[in-house]
Amino acid sequence: MAFAKVQLDMEEKKAERQGFLSWVKLRPYAMIFPAIFIFCLFFIYPIGYMIYLSFHDWNFVSPVKDFVGTSNFSYLLSDRDFREVISNSFIYTFFTVFLTISLSLLLALWLNRGGTVYSFMQASIFSPHIISLVSVSMLWMWIMDADYGLLNWFLNLIGMESVMWLTSPEYALTSLILVAVWKGIGFNTLVFIAGLQSIPKDLYEAAELDHTPPWRRFLKITVPMLSPTLFFLTIIGVINSFQVFETINLMTAGGPINSTNTFVYYIYQYGFQFFKIGYASAAGVILLVILSVLTVVYFKVLSKRVHYR
Amino acid sequence: MNSSPIFKIANGIGLVLLFIIFAVPFVWMASTAFKSLGETMTFPPVWIPETLQWQNFVEAWNSGPFLKYFVNSVVVTLLILILQFATIIPAAYAFARYEFPLKNFFFALTMICLMIPSQLIFLPVYLNLSSWGILDTIWGLILPFATSAFGIFLLRQSFMQVPEELLEAARLDDASEWQIIRKIMLPLAKPVLITLALFSFIAHWNDYFWPLVMTTTDQARTLPLGIAMLRQVEGGAAWNVVMAGNLLLVLPILVIFFFAQKHIIRAFVYTGVK
Amino acid sequence: MAEIRLDNISKTFNGDQVVKNISLTIKDGSFTVLVGPSGCGKSTILRMLAGFEQQTEGDIWIDGKRVNDLAPSKRDIAMVFQNYALYPTMTVKGNIEFGLANRKVPKKERNLLIAEIAEIVGLSDHLDKKPDKLSGGQRQRVALARAMVKKPKVFILDEPLSNLDAKLRTQMRTELIQLHEKLGTTFVYVTHDQVEAMSMGDEIIILNKGVVQQKAAPIDVYQSPGNLFAAEFIGQPPMNVFKKEEFHELQDALPEAAAYIGFRPEHAGLALESAHVPHTIELESEILTLETLGAETVYKVKNRVGTMNIRSFTAPVSKRGKCFATIPMEKLYAFGADQTALPALDFPFQKEAALNGVR
Ligand SMILES: Nc1ncnc2c1ncn2[C@@H]1O[C@H](COP(=O)(O)OP(=O)(O)OP(=O)(O)O)[C@@H](O)[C@H]1O
Ligand SMILES: [Mg+2]
Numbered sequence: 001m002a003f004a005k006v007q008l009d010m011e012e013k014k015a016e017r018q019g020f021l022s023w024v025k026l027r028p029y030a031m032i033f034p035a036i037f038i039f040c041l042f043f044i045y046p047i048g049y050m051i052y053l054s055f056h057d058w059n060f061v062s063p064v065k066d067f068v069g070t071s072n073f074s075y076l077l078s079d080r081d082f083r084e085v086i087s088n089s090f091i092y093t094f095f096t097v098f099l100t101i102s103l104s105l106l107l108a109l110w111l112n113r114g115g116t117v118y119s120f121m122q123a124s125i126f127s128p129h130i131i132s133l134v135s136v137s138m139l140w141m142w143i144m145d146a147d148y149g150l151l152n153w154f155l156n157l158i159g160m161e162s163v164m165w166l167t168s169p170e171y172a173l174t175s176l177i178l179v180a181v182w183k184g185i186g187f188n189t190l191v192f193i194a195g196l197q198s199i200p201k202d203l204y205e206a207a208e209l210d211h212t213p214p215w216r217r218f219l220k221i222t223v224p225m226l227s228p229t230l231f232f233l234t235i236i237g238v239i240n241s242f243q244v245f246e247t248i249n250l251m252t253a254g255g256p257i258n259s260t261n262t263f264v265y266y267i268y269q270y271g272f273q274f275f276k277i278g279y280a281s282a283a284g285v286i287l288l289v290i291l292s293v294l295t296v297v298y299f300k301v302l303s304k305r306v307h308y309r
Numbered sequence: 310m311n312s313s314p315i316f317k318i319a320n321g322i323g324l325v326l327l328f329i330i331f332a333v334p335f336v337w338m339a340s341t342a343f344k345s346l347g348e349t350m351t352f353p354p355v356w357i358p359e360t361l362q363w364q365n366f367v368e369a370w371n372s373g374p375f376l377k378y379f380v381n382s383v384v385v386t387l388l389i390l391i392l393q394f395a396t397i398i399p400a401a402y403a404f405a406r407y408e409f410p411l412k413n414f415f416f417a418l419t420m421i422c423l424m425i426p427s428q429l430i431f432l433p434v435y436l437n438l439s440s441w442g443i444l445d446t447i448w449g450l451i452l453p454f455a456t457s458a459f460g461i462f463l464l465r466q467s468f469m470q471v472p473e474e475l476l477e478a479a480r481l482d483d484a485s486e487w488q489i490i491r492k493i494m495l496p497l498a499k500p501v502l503i504t505l506a507l508f509s510f511i512a513h514w515n516d517y518f519w520p521l522v523m524t525t526t527d528q529a530r531t532l533p534l535g536i537a538m539l540r541q542v543e544g545g546a547a548w549n550v551v552m553a554g555n556l557l558l559v560l561p562i563l564v565i566f567f568f569a570q571k572h573i574i575r576a577f578v579y580t581g582v583k
Numbered sequence: 584m585a586e587i588r589l590d591n592i593s594k595t596f597n598g599d600q601v602v603k604n605i606s607l608t609i610k611d612g613s614f615t616v617l618v619g620p621s622g623c624g625k626s627t628i629l630r631m632l633a634g635f636e637q638q639t640e641g642d643i644w645i646d647g648k649r650v651n652d653l654a655p656s657k658r659d660i661a662m663v664f665q666n667y668a669l670y671p672t673m674t675v676k677g678n679i680e681f682g683l684a685n686r687k688v689p690k691k692e693r694n695l696l697i698a699e700i701a702e703i704v705g706l707s708d709h710l711d712k713k714p715d716k717l718s719g720g721q722r723q724r725v726a727l728a729r730a731m732v733k734k735p736k737v738f739i740l741d742e743p744l745s746n747l748d749a750k751l752r753t754q755m756r757t758e759l760i761q762l763h764e765k766l767g768t769t770f771v772y773v774t775h776d777q778v779e780a781m782s783m784g785d786e787i788i789i790l791n792k793g794v795v796q797q798k799a800a801p802i803d804v805y806q807s808p809g810n811l812f813a814a815e816f817i818g819q820p821p822m823n824v825f826k827k828e829e830f831h832e833l834q835d836a837l838p839e840a841a842a843y844i845g846f847r848p849e850h851a852g853l854a855l856e857s858a859h860v861p862h863t864i865e866l867e868s869e870i871l872t873l874e875t876l877g878a879e880t881v882y883k884v885k886n887r888v889g890t891m892n893i894r895s896f897t898a899p900v901s902k903r904g905k906c907f908a909t910i911p912m913e914k915l916y917a918f919g920a921d922q923t924a925l926p927a928l929d930f931p932f933q934k935e936a937a938l939n940g941v942r
Contacts, residue, residue: 028407031399032415035456042453043422046433121324123570125331130562132515134533135555139338142548148350150337187577194578243428246517250537264428271432280432287429474668477635482682483656496672
C-alpha cells in the first residue's frame with residue numbers, strides 16, 4: 001500500500017504543475033462514490049429517518065407529522081402484543097440458532113468424509129438453502145397441513161395423534177423453528193466442514209502420539225480451532241433469525257393469537273395494515289438497538305475467546 | 310473409525326434417514342405438482358400420480374400475468390448483478406490500494422451497512438421510494454441493491470492479497486490503473502467474482518420480501534410474489550397448482566445448482582469462512 | 584545505456600532512516616552489484632531508483648536526467664523481481680507482451696520482438712504456458728524476457744536467483760553475465776550472497792545499515808577491504824580479526840593508529856611441528872572443528888589469541904593433538920579505531936627484501 005501512495009505522490013506533482021485540481025487526489029473518491037452514495041441513500045439516511053419518525057405520530061397520508069416525544073416507545077413497551085413479539089423473537093432466535101448450530105456441528109463431524117456418498121449427502125442437505133423461502137414456506141405448509149399433510153400422515157402411521165402444526169398457538173412457533181432449522185442446517189454444516197478441513201492434520205497426529213483420547217482431541221483441538229467458524233455462524237444466525245419474515249407471513253400470518261408474531265412482521269403490520277408509522281418506526285428502532293447491542297456485546301465478550309489462526 | 314458391521318449398518322440407516330428428511334420434501338413438491346386435485350386430498354397420500362397433470366403448470370402460469378413476473382424477475386436480477394459489479398469493483402480497489410483522507414471513515418460506513426439487514430429499514434426506504442416516485446417500479450427493487458457492502462468487503466480482501474510487486478511490475482509495463490484492474494486484479498479475483506455473482510443471483514431471484522413491500526401492482530411484481538399469490542385464490546389453495554408454480558420458480562435455481570453445484574457450495578461456504 | 588547517479592539520497596520510514604545520505608555513481612554499461620546483510624537497505628535503494636519509493640532527500644539522475652518526479656514507467660528501467668512477479672493469469676507470451684501492448688507497439692513488431700527474446704532466453708517452446716506450469720528456472724527466464732523486451736536503459740535485478748536451487752543458480756549466474764555482455768546495458772544487481780557479488784559484478788557496492796561501506800572492483804574489495812565490515816563480509820570464511828593487543832609480539836612494528844589486526848583464513852597455515860619460519864607469527868593451537876571440502880579444508884582452531892579460521896589446500900591434518908598456526912606478517916591487515924582500513928603494513932623486513940631484490 002505504501003507503493004500506491006508513492007505512485008500517487010508522483011502523479012500528483014505532475015498534476016500540480018499543470019495547475020489543475022488533482023485528478024489523482026480525487027480518483028479514490030470518485031471510485032467509492034457510487035457505492036457510498038447508494039449506502040447513504042438506502043441505508044444511512046433511512047436509519048436517520050426511521051429514528052426521526054419514531055418520535056412522531058403519522059398515518060402515511062396526513063400532511064403533518066406530530067412530534068410525540070417518546071410516547072411511541074412507551075406505548076410499545078406497555079403493549080402486551082409487542083412484549084409477546086419480543087419474547088417470540090428471542091425464543092425463535094435462540095432455538096433456531098442453537099439447534100441449527102449444534103445439529104450442523106454433529107452432521108459436519110459425521111459427513112466430513114471423502115467419497116461420492118458423502119459429497120452427495122452434503123449437496124442434498126445444502127439444497128434447501130438455495131431454494132426460495134416462498135417455496136420452502138409453501139412446501140412445509142402443505143407438509144404440515146393438519147388434514148392432508150405428509151407429517152400428520154406419518155405420525156398417524158406410527159400411531160401418534162395428529163398435530164395442529166401451524167394452527168395451534170402451542171405448536172406454531174415450534175413449527176417455524178423446525179422449518180428454519182431444516183433450511184439452514186445445510187449451509188451451516190458445509191461451513192463447519194470447511195472449518196474442519198482447514199485444521200492442520202499434524203495437530204491430530206501430534207495428539208495421537210501423546211495418546212490423547214478422541215473426546216479430548218475433540219475438546220482441545222477441534223473446538224478451539226472451529227471457534228472462529230462458530231463465532232461467525234452464530235452472529236449471522238442471530239441477525240438473520242431476528243428479522244425472520246417470509247415464513248411467518250406465508251405460513252402463519254403472525255397467528256394464531258399472535259403466537260408467531262416477530263419484529264419485522266410486526267413492523268410490517270403496523271406500517272402497512274394499521275398505518276401507524278410512528279409505532280412501526282419505534283419498533284424498528286428497538287430492533288436496531290437490540291441487534292446492535294447483541295452484536296457489540298458478542299464481539300466484545302466472545303471475540304477475545306475465539307482462537308484465531 | 311469403528312468399522313464393525315453393526316456400525317456400518319447404523320451409519321447407512323442414518324444416511325438414508327438424513328436423505329429422506331432433506332429430499333422427501335422436494336420429491337413431495339414435484340409429485341404434488343403433477344397430481345390431480347383429487348389426488349392431493351387422498352389418504353394415504355399418493356406418491357406417484359396416476360396421470361401426469363401437465364395442465365397444472367399451464368393453470369399456474371395463466372392464473373396471473375406470469376410472463377410479466379418472469380420478465381421482471383430476470384430484468385431485476387440481471388440489473389442488480391450488473392450494477393453491483395459496476396459499483397463494487399472500483400470501490401473495492403480504492404479501499405484496497407489507495408490511501409486517502411477519510412478512507413477509514415468511508416470503510417467503516419461500508420461495514421455498518423454490511424451489518425444492517427435491509428429488512429430492518431424497509432419502512433423508511435419505502436417512504437423514501439414513495440416520495441421519489443419510484444415505488445411500484447422495478448427501480449424500487451433494483452436501486453437499493455445497486456451495491457453490496459458484502460461484495461466490497463470480499464473483493465477488497467481479495468485485492469489486498471495481490472502482491473505489491475505484481476502491481477509494480479505492471480506499472481513498469483506502462484499499465485494504467487484501469488488496465489491493472491482489468492488485466493491483473495479481476496482475473497486474479499475470478500473465484501470471488503463468481504462467488505458474488507452466484508450469491509447475488511440466488512438471493513435476488515428468490516427474494517420475496519422486498520417485492521412484496523415495494524410493489525402494489527403487477528407492473529413491477531416478480532415471480533416469487535406471483536407464486537405466493539397462487540395460494541390466495543378463492544376457495545382455498547389448490548395445492549397441485551401451487552406446487553406446480555413453485556416448481557417453476559425453483560427449477561432455474563435447481564438446474565444451476567445441478568450444473569454448478571461445486572461452485573455454488575464453494576461460493577456460499579467461501580462467504581462463510583472468510 | 585545510461586549512467587546512474589545518486590546524490591545525497593536518504594530514505595526515512597516512520598522516523599527510521601534506513602538509507603543514510605548515499606552518493607554514488609554507477610557507470611554506464613557496468614554490472615554493479617549491491618551487496619549487504621538483510622535489512623541494510625538494498626531493496627529500498629533499488630525501489631527508489633525504479634520510482635516505487637520516493638526518496639526523502641536527494642536527487643537521482645539517470646542518463647543525465649533528473650528523475651525524482653518521474654513515474655516508474657517513464658524512467659526507462661526494467662526490473663526483475665525476487666519472486667519474479669509474473670502475471671499469473673497471463674501466458675508467457677502475454678507476460679512478455681503486456682508492456683509492449685501498453686506502449687502501443689504494433690502487433691507485428693510485438694510478435695517479432697517476442698520471438699527474438701524467447702529465442703535468446705530459450706522459451707520458444709513455452710510461450711503458451713501459464714507461469715504456474717513452469718519450473719523455477721523457466722520463470723526466471725520469463726521475468727528476464729519481460730524486462731529485456733522493453734530494451735531499457737537500465738536493468739534492475741533484486742535478488743533474482745535466491746529462489747533457485749544451488750545448481751540452477753550457478754547456471755543462471757553465468758547466463759546473466761553473458762546476457763550483460765551481449766546487451767551492454769547498465770545492470771544494477773542486488774544480492775546478499777557475497778559469492779554472487781564477487782563472481783558477477785564488475786563493481787561491488789557493500790552496504791551496511793544504509794551506509795556505503797566500500798565501492799570497488801571485486802578483486803580490490805577482496806585484497807584491500809575498505810573497512811572492518813567489508814573485510815568481514817567478503818570472503819568465506821570471513822577474515823579473522825583481533826584486537827591489536829592480542830599480538831604483543833608485533834606491538835613495536837604496528838603503527839600507532841592500528842586498533843585491529845586481521846588476516847584471511849587462506850593466508851594462514853597449519854603445521855604439526857613448530858618450524859620457526861622468519862617473519863611469521865606462530866601460535867600453538869588446538870583444532871576445534873574441521874570441514875573437509877575436497878580441494879580445501881577449513882579448520883577452526885583455538886589458541887591464546889582466540890578462535891580463528893584457517894583454510895588450507897594441503898592434505899588434511901588429523902584432528903588430534905596440538906598443532907601450530909602460522910601467519911605470515913606481510914599478509915596482515917590493520918584497521919584503525921574507527922574500523923577503517925589503514926595503509927598496508929610496512930615491516931622493516933619487507934624493505935630489506937625489496938632492497939635485496941633490487942640488488
Ligand atoms: N515500506 C516500508 N515501511 C517501513 N519500513 C520499511 C519499508 N520498506 C523497508 N523498510 C525497512 O527498511 C529497512 C531496509 O529494508 P530493505 O528492504 O531495503 O532491506 P534489504 O537490504 O533489501 O534486505 P533483504 O536482503 O532482506 O531483502 C528494513 O529495516 C525495513 O524494515
Ligand atoms: Mg530486499
